Structure formats: structure tokens, C-alpha cells
Amino acid sequence: MVNFGDLQTEIYLAGLSGVVPSLPMSFADLERRAEQALPPGTWSYVAGGAGDEHTQRSNRTAFDHWGLVPRMLRARTDRDLSVELFGTTFPTPVFLAPIGVIGICTQDGHGDLATARASAATGVPMVASTLSQDPLEDVASELGETPGFFQLYCPTDPEVAASLVQRAEAAGYRGIVVTLDTWVTGWRPRDLATSNFPQLRGRCLATYFSDPVFRSRLEKSPEDDPGTAILTWATMFGRPLVWDDLAWLRSLTTLPMVVKGVCHPDDARRAVDEGIDGIYVSTHGGRQANGGLAAIDCLAEVAAAVPDVPVLFDSGVRSGSDVVKALALGATAVGIGRPYAYGAALAGTAGVVHVLRTILAEADLLMAVDGYPTIADLGPDAIRRT
Numbered sequence: 001m002v003n004f005g006d007l008q009t010e011i012y013l014a015g016l017s018g019v020v021p022s023l024p025m026s027f028a029d030l031e032r033r034a035e036q037a038l039p040p041g042t043w044s045y046v047a048g049g050a051g052d053e054h055t056q057r058s059n060r061t062a063f064d065h066w067g068l069v070p071r072m073l074r075a076r077t078d079r080d081l082s083v084e085l086f087g088t089t090f091p092t093p094v095f096l097a098p099i100g101v102i103g104i105c106t107q108d109g110h111g112d113l114a115t116a117r118a119s120a121a122t123g124v125p126m127v128a129s130t131l132s133q134d135p136l137e138d139v140a141s142e143l144g145e146t147p148g149f150f151q152l153y154c155p156t157d158p159e160v161a162a163s164l165v166q167r168a169e170a171a172g173y174r175g176i177v178v179t180l181d182t183w184v185t186g187w188r189p190r191d192l193a194t195s196n197f198p199q200l201r202g203r204c205l206a207t208y209f210s211d212p213v214f215r216s217r218l219e220k221s222p223e224d225d226p227g228t229a230i231l232t233w234a235t236m237f238g239r240p241l242v243w244d245d246l247a248w249l250r251s252l253t254t255l256p257m258v259v260k261g262v263c264h265p266d267d268a269r270r271a272v273d274e275g276i277d278g279i280y281v282s283t284h285g286g287r288q289a290n291g292g293l294a295a296i297d298c299l300a301e302v303a304a305a306v307p308d309v310p311v312l313f314d315s316g317v318r319s320g321s322d323v324v325k326a327l328a329l330g331a332t333a334v335g336i337g338r339p340y341a342y343g344a345a346l347a348g349t350a351g352v353v354h355v356l357r358t359i360l361a362e363a364d365l366l367m368a369v370d371g372y373p374t375i376a377d378l379g380p381d382a383i384r385r386t
């Protein structure tokens with residue numbers, strides 16, 4: 001297992017032999033190099049967001065108006081970053097957020113597998129997207145000892161939805177994350193300007209195309225008639241989910257079920273009342289709705305509303321200090337999104353591992369310096385709005 005805290009020592013010691021890191025040490029550098037590494041269409045799809053990207057920017061800038069409060073004389077060398085999620089203890093409080101085009105972010109076109117290998121190497125769980133270049137079973141088989149979760153984009157066809165969930169369960173995923181904020185695609189000027197939507201070009205549909213129920217809806221197989229298969233996918237992609245659907249969704253599996261995209265405490269409370277096991281606060285990285293609140297500003301209120309279930313969080317996390325702030329505001333675990341896609345673009349599995357190690361090493365050192373040796377120490381007193 002990778003040791004996160006040792007990264008700083010490792011880098012300085014290597015420097016004594018004249019070796020400097022080949023991969024970026026700051027998010028700004030990572031982003032710049034990923035832009036050079038990715039094909040332009042993939043870059044704008046990943047980096048872009050909805051509308052004029054105000055929400056996407058706010059997801060980032062909002063972290064700046066939260067400040068951690070340093071506490072002294074609480075130094076400890078036996079720091080513990082582990083968290084418990086649905087009965088499993090994970091070594092760190094971060095996870096890999098679902099990224100539907102991670103498959104095409106690596107040069108070999110198997111970025112989902114590369115990410116799963118990074119998850120296996122680090123113990124950082126992956127939330128595998130419905131939209132993958134390799135079928136969900138193949139992704140699961142690369143996860144090694146690290147438990148994974150499956151993210152469901154609920155299709156309009158209920159039997160296809162049930163099939164996807166059953167396959168995820170059979171493949172060994174430990175929970176289902178149902179994304180609620182993407183039953184239609186947000187207005188994305190960068191992609192519209194280039195008429196580029198990767199899935200409509202047949203990318204990242206392997207889980208669908210390998211699904212027996214989806215295939216039964218086609219006259220010809222996706223191999224024989226990919227055009228019709230893609231259009232059929234596009235027609236059934238997003239079920240307009242309403243509260244009345246929740247009991248049915250919940251009945252599809254006995255695995256823990258998490259709902260993603262919740263930003264209002266009433267929605268969180270109601271979902272938990274209706275049997276949902278975890279709440280995932282997210283604004284989808286500002287890719288879906290523009291003109292909204294920053295996700296980090298929604299977190300504390302949602303977390304306070306559902307004290308008895310895990311609260312996952314993503315949107316705008318770029319550094320270890322962002323992770324620590326989200327934990328202090330009530331997250332149980334914090335999702336890394338675009339940064340690992342950029343790591344994958346630069347160096348596949350090694351790039352994803354590098355991004356996770358840098359973020360976690362910074363989080364660990366920050367907790368050390370600021371006097372919060374364990375995650376349990378990071379309560380509301382640890383953070384203030386400036």
C-alpha cells in the first residue's frame with residue numbers, strides 16, 4: 001500500500017541525487033500539462049462546464065472564504081486519516097469521483113482500467129461511472145483489494161436499470177451511487193461550439209453495449225449497427241426521476257445506495273427517510289447547472305440535516321487543504337474529480353496515483369501542522385467563514 005505521508009521526504013531525498021519530480025506538484029501545473037496532453041475535444045469536454053462556467057468557478061473560489069483554525073501543542077506522529085463507510089474502513093478520506101469519459105483520457109483508451117489500478121494501488125475507492133470504455137465487470141476486476149462503488153445514470157427503461165444494478169452487484173461493487181442531477185445534459189457552450197459529445201460518437205458506452213437487456217432492445221447488435229445502438233442509448237439515457245421513483249430504485253438492490261447531486265437539506269432528509277443510505281453533495285463540477293451555489297457552501301447545512309448517514313462531497317477539490325476543509329464542514333469522504341482525469345492524461349495509472357498522493361500528503365501535513373491529528377478532531381470548530 002502506498003504511504004502518503006512519506007511523499008515529501010521521498011521527493012526531497014531524491015533531490016539530493018539531482019532527481020526532481022517528473023509529474024506536476026501543483027494543480028495549476030497539472031491542468032496546464034493536461035491541456036497539452038489531451039486531444040482538444042477531450043480537453044474541452046473535461047475542463048468545461050455549464051453556461052459561462054460561473055458555478056464551476058464558484059466551486060473553486062468558495063473554498064477561499066473558508067479558513068482552517070490552527071491549534072497548537074497538539075502534535076502527534078501517529079496521525080490517522082482513515083474513515084468508515086458502510087461498514088468498511090478506508091485508509092484515507094478521499095475517493096475517485098465518477099468520470100464518464102475517464103476511459104478516453106489515457107492514451108490507450110482504457111482510462112477506466114487505469115483508474116481502477118490506481119484505486120487498487122492506493123486503497124482509495126473508485127466510483128465507477130455507468131459511462132465507461134470497458135464494461136463495469138472489467139473495471140471491477142482491476143480494483144484488487146480496494147472496494148469500489150458503481151455510479152448509476154438511471155435509464156428510462158426500468159429493466160435496463162435493474163440489469164445494470166444487478167451486474168454491479170454481481171461484479172462485487174459495494175454500493176450504488178445514483179446521480180440525480182444529470183437526467184438531462186446541462187447547457188455546455190464549449191461542447192456545443194464544437195458539436196462534440198463523446199458518447200454520441202460511441203465513446204464510453206461499453207457497459208451499455210455489453211448489457212443483455214439493452215442488447216435485447218436492438219434489432220442488430222451494437223457491433224453490427226453501432227449508429228442505431230448509440231441513438232438507442234441517447235434516447236434511454238436519462239430517466240426524469242421523481243420522488244415516487246425512489247422506492248423502486250431502492251428495491252433494485254440490498255447494497256448501500258447513495259444519491260449524488262443533493263444540495264438542499266430537505267432533499268437530503270427526505271432521501272434518508274425513504275431508505276437512502278448516504279448523501280452525496282455535489283454540483284457535478286459546475287457541468288450541469290450554472291448560476292448556482294458553490295457545492296462547498298451547501299455542505300455544512302446538508303451534513304447537519306442527516307447526522308446518521310455518510311455524507312460524500314465533491315466539486316472543486318484541488319488540494320489537500322480543500323479536502324481538510326470539506327471534512328471540517330461535515331463530509332465523511334471527499335471526491336477527487338478533474339485532477340485525477342488530468343493525472344490519467346499525463347501518466348495513466350501512475351498519474352492518478354501521483355495526484356492522489358500529492359493531495360493526501362498535503363492533507364496529512366496540514367492536519368499535522370494545524371493540530372488536528374485525526375478526522376474526528378476536525379469538527380465545526382476547526383473552520384470559519386472569513
Ligand SMILES: Cc1cc2nc3c(=O)[nH]c(=O)nc-3n(C[C@H](O)[C@H](O)[C@H](O)COP(=O)(O)O)c2cc1C
Pocket residue numbers: 045046047059097098099100101129130131151179260282283284285286287314315316317336337338339
Ligand atoms: C469529464 C467529466 C465526466 C463526468 N462524468 C460523470 C459521470 O459519469 N457520472 C457522475 O455522476 N458524475 C460525473 N462527473 C461529475 C464528477 O463525478 C464530479 O461531480 C465533478 O467532477 C466534481 O467537480 P470537479 O471535478 O471540478 O472537482 C463528471 C465530471 C467530469 C469532469
Ligand SMILES: O=C(O)C(=O)c1ccccc1
Pocket residue numbers: 100131182184185186199284287
Ligand atoms: O459529462 C458529464 O458530466 C456527464 O457525466 C454526462 C454524461 C452523459 C450525459 C450528460 C452528462
